[in-house]
Amino acid sequence: MRKSFGLLAGALALSAAVATGAAAQTAPRGKQAGDFLIGLGAIGVLPNNGGSTSIGGTPEASNAATAQLDFTYFLSPMLSLNLIAATTQHDVSAKGTALGDVKLGHVWVLPPTLTAQIHPFPAARFSPYVGAGLNWTFFYGYGGDKTAPVSRVRIDNSPAFAMNVGLDYELAPNWLLNVDAKKIMLRTDVSLNSGTVTARANLEPWVVGASVRYRF
16 A cells, blocks of 8 residues: 555656646636536545443544545635545554454445635635535455454444645646645444444544646
8 A cells, every 4th residue: 555655646747747847837727617626636534533342442443544535626716516436445444442442353444524615815826715514434354463352333324514725826728736635534333243332433634635727
C-alpha cells in the first residue's frame, strides 16, 4: 500500500509541475455554472477513536491510505456538489478491556460522502471553499486474526454529518490541483459473537487528501 500511495503521489506532483508553466502565462478561467470536474488523487482516513464496550475499554480503528475518485458539479460559480468514491481497509481492536487488548481483525470501509460546497472567490486562481453534507458508511469484507474467544464481528452501516474545507488551484484552463479535508461525525454500533459483547464506536475520522482534477 505504501508503494502504491507513493507512486500515486509522485504522479500527482509530476502532473502539477507540467501544468504550472501554462498557469503562469494565462489568466484564470475561474469556476462557472455547469462545470463538471473529475479528480484522481490520494487520501488518508484518520479515525479519532473513542467510545466504549460492554466489557470496558475503547474500540479503535487504524489509519489507512488509498486512491480516490471525486466528482464535482457546479450549480453556479459559487455553489457546487461534490461526491467522493474510495474504499479503505482498517484493522480494528478494543483496547483496555476486561480481557486486555482484543484484536477484532480487519474490515473494509466504503464511505460515500456528498457535500454542498460554497466557493467565495470563484474567479480566483487560488479558490478556497467550505462545505457540509451527508455521509453513509458501509462496512464489508471482514477478516483477519481475532483474539479468542472472538469469532464474529459486525459493524452497523451508519449515516453521519460531514464538514468540509478545501482549496482548488487552477493549473491551466481545464486542470486544477485540489487539497481537501473532511470531518465525518461517524458513530456506529459494533457486535461481537452475535451480540455477546457490544460496543459504541465514535470513529469520527478526518479524511484528508490531494488530487488533480480535469474540468469538462
